[in-house]
Amino acid sequence: MQEKRQLITIKGTRDGFSLFIDDSCTFDTALKELKEKIAAARPNKEDPMVAVTVKTGDRYLDEVQKTQLKEIISEENRFTIQAIESDVIRKADALQWKEESEIKAVNRTIRSGQVLEVTGDLLLIGDINPGGKVVSTGNIYIMGNLYGIAHAGSGMDQNAFIAASFMKPSQLRIADYISRAPDYESSGVYMECALIDKNEDKIIIDRLKRLSHKRDHLSSFERRMKNG
Amino acid sequence: MGEAIVVTSGKGGVGKTTTTGNIGTALALMEKKVCLIDTDIGLRNLDVVMGLENRIIYDIVDVIKGSCKLKQALIKDKRFDYLALLPAAQTSDKTALTPEGMKKIIAELKQEYDYIIIDCPAGIEQGFQNAIAGADRAIVVTTPEKSSVRDADRIVGLLEQEEMDPPNLVINRIRSHMMKSGEMLDIDEIVQVLSIDLIGIVVDDEAVIKASNDGEPVALKSNSKASVAYRNIARRILGENVPLQSLEDEKGVLQRLKKFIGMRT
Missing domain, CATH: 2.160.20.70 (Pectate Lyase C-like)
Known part of the structure; x- marks a missing residue:
């Protein structure tokens, strides 16, 4: 059986956590795994808020998807999203x-x-x-x-x-x-x-x-x- | 094939009509065939300045409407054969005049005349558009006053959008003592702001007022300063290189002698 690739990776850096989302799978698959990951790693209520930077690689997120992502990460899970960084922008945005x-x-x-x-x-x-x-x-x-x-x-x-x-x-x-x-x-x-x-x-x-x-x-x- | 020159200013009362009449007269004096066109429908007065008012039978609107032939409407000047005037209508409908109509008339006149000088109405509305429609180049008239220069600047901006050579500038009604004392804008200042080529300066001369009341263009009178100025402009239009008139008043023999021997004047 082929080993399942990690779609969500979390790395600790100096500025807090970076959350990498694989850019080759569908967004729904990534969200599903993200939910599981966070549920598994749910930190203790007493822990301080953790700031994460979401990095989406070559995936472009529209506003709806960003909101979805924010809901999952922030909601009662003691994480806050510092920024969502993507390596790609829309052509219209680039021209502007x-x-x-x-x-x-x-x-x-x-x-x-x-x-x-x-x-x-x-x-x-x-x-x-x-x-x-x-x-x-x-x-x-x-x-x-x-x-x-x-x-x-x-x-x-x-x-x-x-x-x-x-x-x-x-x-x-x-x-x-x-x-x-x-x-x-x-x-x-x-x-x-x-x-x-x-x-x-x-x-x-x-x-x-x-x-x-x-x-x-x-x-x-x-x-x-x-x-x- | 003649050349059509429009004389314009934006602001009223700076001397467009006087300039048109005198440049035309000066060119005619140099034996060029000249036709003046008054496009100020309803407020014509180029004919008055030229002293040809009582000879008007047909006008430019009649020509456009086809009530008469162009040749019938043209008034030959009483003083010389080289000069003709196409008068504006005084009472007819203003809207009859169109840029297309003007272009047609000017094209026809160009066959016959060397220079067609168009007197433009004040303002930047339809009358202005009509006046500049058939012109190959423009002369912008301004006085050394801020409001006049501001309007001239606006006009130059509008002319730049047209397909014609960059306009030339005439600074009219110069009072040398006020310019020297700094109470009036000086020539360099005006030229710098408008950044177009200066083609002539005309001093404020009482002879101009007298001449226009007499219906005799001042350019015909050889002694006045304004007359020389207008004839210089005409020579520059013909491509001659004429130095600008000095603004200094003519000095008496004694003062010239004093200067010559190095005494302070």
Whole structure:
């Protein structure tokens, strides 16, 4: 008789338990074995809660399946699911992720009355004239003069920022924050960036070199993968 | 085969009609065959500026509707044969004018004339769309005021979406002393924001107002500064390389002498 392969493996790591689910069997079979495994290993009521990370390998789980899994593991069994990790994502999700993490380069002047909207980061090589507007879901980099309106992180990303060679904007918007130019004539600033200061709870403008301190995730490409 | 140039600005009252009339006159003075078209239906006044009001029999709407031939509606200028005007309708239905109709008229005029200068109505609605429909290139007129520059910027944005050469810029009504003192936007600032090529600057000149009231384009009067400016624009349209007019007022002989011998003026 062929030896039955283990469909569910539990391994202890530094960060708690990892629960591996074999990706070659059907989901129902895996669930069934998982129930048995947990029933057998049911820990004592007095034991502390154990956090597990579920790893599904090359299996894609939809929301229904995730809920099923959570129910079995969490329900009265003294386990909590820390995360469900899969090596695969859906093509649509991958494309969306690509769209959101890409830098869109645009080379033109945004004139009065024109609106440029992009998903992801925007690199604008050109000016935004008074009355013009750019909107991006990510960061905005402007190699040119910003006189109009720039709206970064339009999908409520409060970590987004706006950097420009020269800015004398009529309005800056980041996520749901808005700041406008003062009523007196100001001179504008060179090589600065605008971002949300959590302590002051408003948009501040700072020198570009300070950006690396305040937005250290900027250098790592994987930031968006972690976020979403 | 002629070239059609539309003169536009977005904002009203910056001098589109005056610019159209004077550039047309200046080109005609250089012996180019020029036809002016007024597309401001209901508010025509290019004919008034040109002093041709009392000669209107048919207008552009009559041509489009087929009530008359194009040749019948054209008014020959009283001063020279090289210039003609196709007047706008004053009372007829505005909606009669369409981009297609304009294209047809302009195509026909191009056979006969070297330059067709189109006076565009203010605004960015249908009238604007009609005026730019048949044009090969555009001249954007602005004054050194923020609101005017803002509207010009909007117009340049709209023109960029059309299939035509990048527009040229005329800065009108310049008051040199205000520009020098910084009370008015200066030329470099305007050109930098609009980022299109400057084709001429025209100073604010009382002679222009007087001339348009007389129905004589100022370009015909050789002595005024604005007149020289318009003729320079016409030369630039013809491809000549003409330096920009100096904004300084003409200095007297004594001041020039003082400068020559190195005294402070």
